[in-house]
Amino acid sequence: MRTLIWAAAGLAVVAGSVILAQALRHGFSARDEPTRVEAVLARAMRHYAVPADLRGRKNPSALTPALLAEAKAHFADHCASCHGNDGRGQTSIGQRLYPRAPDMTQPATQSQSDGELFATIENGIRLTGMPAWGDGSAKSAQETWALVHFIRHLPQLTPEEVEAMKALNPKTRDEWQAEAEAEAFLQGGGP
Numbered sequence: 347m348r349t350l351i352w353a354a355a356g357l358a359v360v361a362g363s364v365i366l367a368q369a370l371r372h373g374f375s376a377r378d379e380p381t382r383v384e385a386v387l388a389r390a391m392r393h394y395a396v397p398a399d400l401r402g403r404k405n406p407s408a409l410t411p412a413l414l415a416e417a418k419a420h421f422a423d424h425c426a427s428c429h430g431n432d433g434r435g436q437t438s439i440g441q442r443l444y445p446r447a448p449d450m451t452q453p454a455t456q457s458q459s460d461g462e463l464f465a466t467i468e469n470g471i472r473l474t475g476m477p478a479w480g481d482g483s484a485k486s487a488q489e490t491w492a493l494v495h496f497i498r499h500l501p502q503l504t505p506e507e508v509e510a511m512k513a514l515n516p517k518t519r520d521e522w523q524a525e526a527e528a529e530a531f532l533q534g535g536g537p
Contacts, residue, residue: 375444376442376443376444377444378444379446380444380445384445385445388445388474389454392462392466392471393462395465395469395471395472396461396462396465396466397465400461400462400464400465401459401461401462402459402461403459403460403461403464404459404460404461405460405464405491405494405495406491407488407491407492407494407495409495413492413495414492414495414496414499416492417489417492417493417495417496418496418499418507418511418514419511419514420489420492420493420496421433421493421496421511422511422512422514422515423514423515423516424479425493426511426515427439427515427516428440428443428447428475429447429448429450430447431508431511431512431515432451432500432503432508433449433450433451433497433500433503434449434450434451435447435448435449435450436449439475443474443475444474444475445474447475450497450500451500451501451503455497456497456498456501460491460494463493463494463497464487464490464491464494467479467480467490467493467494468480468486468487468490
């Protein structure tokens, strides 16, 4: 039995050394896709990072059209730069994160409990691009629960909703300037 333990430990050291040597030779880059092992470990760590009292918690906010509209506007303004208006993560920022911003319409996100989604938004995820947005206030929690409803709505999002959200996305100074110039031109001003 003792020999088996030493053999397993030796094998683990050799495997770890090979992985480390390859990583040092290749480097660590956010351009690489996470390995299957990294993905499994990240999902497990995300699950266990959620406080136990939140894991099975149901969304306490009543879903109303007004709440969903408010959450949609909040998402477009705060979340879409990484996750996209449609929640699929196909943005220039979302695709350059490591790990990539997830497609939140897929089961990997949709199968999480309301409490897990809430905890991810409020507390963020270490060693990823997902920051902690919550500040512990009741207002923050209320906004986060509304976002959980919107995340549940993402698979049913219509192209019209996605298009309408574009007007709510943050704009750069150049975009504001171009918009002001276009408006001035339409009002009879110069080019």
